[in-house]
Amino acid sequence: MEGSPVHLSFDGGSIVVEGGTEAIGETLPGCTYDSRIKQFRAAARYYRPIVEHLRREKIEYVDKARSYEPAAWVLKSDREPFPHQVEGVETWWKAGGRGLVVLPTGTGKTFLAMMAIAKVGRPAMIVTPTIDLLHQWYGQLKEGFGIEIGLLGGGSYDIQPITVATYDSAYLHVERWGNRFGLLICDECHHLPGPSFQMIAAMSIAPFRLGLTATPERADGLEIAYEELLGPIVYRREIKQLAGEFLAEYRTIRVYVDLSPDEQNLYRTNRELYRQFLINRGISLSSANGWQRFLFESMRSAEGRAAYHAYREQKRLERAPASKIAKLAELLDRHRNDRVIVFTADNATVYRIAREFLVPAITHQTKAKERRKMLERFHSGEYSIMVTSQVLNEGVDVPAAGVGIVLSGTGTTRENVQRLGRILRK
Numbered sequence: 001m002e003g004s005p006v007h008l009s010f011d012g013g014s015i016v017v018e019g020g021t022e023a024i025g026e027t028l029p030g031c032t033y034d035s036r037i038k039q040f041r042a043a044a045r046y047y048r049p050i051v052e053h054l055r056r057e058k059i060e061y062v063d064k065a066r067s068y069e070p071a072a073w074v075l076k077s078d079r080e081p082f083p084h085q086v087e088g089v090e091t092w093w094k095a096g097g098r099g100l101v102v103l104p105t106g107t108g109k110t111f112l113a114m115m116a117i118a119k120v121g122r123p124a125m126i127v128t129p130t131i132d133l134l135h136q137w138y139g140q141l142k143e144g145f146g147i148e149i150g151l152l153g154g155g156s157y158d159i160q161p162i163t164v165a166t167y168d169s170a171y172l173h174v175e176r177w178g179n180r181f182g183l184l185i186c187d188e189c190h191h192l193p194g195p196s197f198q199m200i201a202a203m204s205i206a207p208f209r210l211g212l213t214a215t216p217e218r219a220d221g222l223e224i225a226y227e228e229l230l231g232p233i234v235y236r237r238e239i240k241q242l243a244g245e246f247l248a249e250y251r252t253i254r255v256y257v258d259l260s261p262d263e264q265n266l267y268r269t270n271r272e273l274y275r276q277f278l279i280n281r282g283i284s285l286s287s288a289n290g291w292q293r294f295l296f297e298s299m300r301s302a303e304g305r306a307a308y309h310a311y312r313e314q315k316r317l318e319r320a321p322a323s324k325i326a327k328l329a330e331l332l333d334r335h336r337n338d339r340v341i342v343f344t345a346d347n348a349t350v351y352r353i354a355r356e357f358l359v360p361a362i363t364h365q366t367k368a369k370e371r372r373k374m375l376e377r378f379h380s381g382e383y384s385i386m387v388t389s390q391v392l393n394e395g396v397d398v399p400a401a402g403v404g405i406v407l408s409g410t411g412t413t414r415e416n417v418q419r420l421g422r423i424l425r426k
Helices: 020-025 044-056 085-095 107-118 132-143 169-170 198-202 222-229 260-279 288-300 302-320 322-334 346-359 369-378 415-423
Strands: 006-011 012-017 032-034 039-043 061-064 100-103 124-128 151-155 157-158 161-168 182-188 210-214 233-236 340-343 385-388 403-404
Touching: 006 044, 006 210, 012 044, 012 100, 020 100, 020 385, 032 151, 032 210, 039 157, 044 061, 085 107, 085 233, 107 124, 107 132, 107 182, 107 210, 124 132, 124 169, 132 151, 132 210, 132 369, 151 169, 151 340, 161 169, 198 222, 210 288, 260 288, 322 340, 322 346, 322 403
Parallel strands: 006 061, 100 210, 100 233, 124 161, 124 182, 151 161, 182 210, 340 385, 340 403
Antiparallel strands: 006 012, 012 039, 032 039, 151 157
């Protein structure tokens, strides 16, 4: 109705604007006309700029979108925050309570987030990538605030004023919780810009948003989406800036090994076979869809299947030739009095090392209960060596090791930072 107050309501991940004049709807941030309901509508993430616009223009409005009230959270901890935690929260708050805080693994991002929850004083939804992290957050939040914490994921659906969820479950149920939280925290937020997960931020009204990660950059370049989903990077510290006082000092030593003559011949033969297949099909593995094209083409002919087998064989020779295994034996003997984590790129190599050296192995196939028990034994010193693939790169609270041996990996900056963080905790 002409001249009536603007009414805001939440509808399955969007904000519906009713009342007021048509001209008002056209000027509100993110709003477009929805002919189905004959009203203006915007993605829920525009809730804050819409309200700010209405207040700035002194337009009367009724807010039925928000389904939460301020809350006085008290962080019950006598722990003294590190300077970078205090600086991170204050910088984020001065930026309007939106944006990313980038800190290395092991520098206390979880406690920083709890400080932010207490400062904002709103119901908070924390999103994590794994079940392990879900339970780690749950335990620390419950201890830190002394209240019941909600769980969304891993078979649980219990929404409380402070709730922790997996990315998968948060995405599946965002239409139900999207208007119930004033603060959205995305842990390991480099997962967020994916096509599905970004809807978690887009369909939430949360005016305050915090992204946490050690590695914000993405291979697909989608880190540009942080600005609209969470906000820009507002605070960043690298490993070298925190090493010494807050992280252990470290040295990186590159060790070179040679393939045997037979391995060299086999490597060259297989590499040439699959590369020629790629050339003939006009496929570049460095392109955005190169790997998908290679898989598709390799399934269509005997030549393609041979090329794929050659690719796998070449990778096997790269990751675990006899000389690497021999050098590993030498390094494990040299560091027999240290706690050592051996990292590999694939499960096959993990199990090979576990058999040959009789050491415990953790892969994605290791059950959560067994994994926790193994990590506890590693932490206590009962196990001095552990071998793993990519499963411990993130999402698991790993006890600090003194030595990390990277036998193979993807070579990305993200993986390097994540693995390095596993040995730098003080």
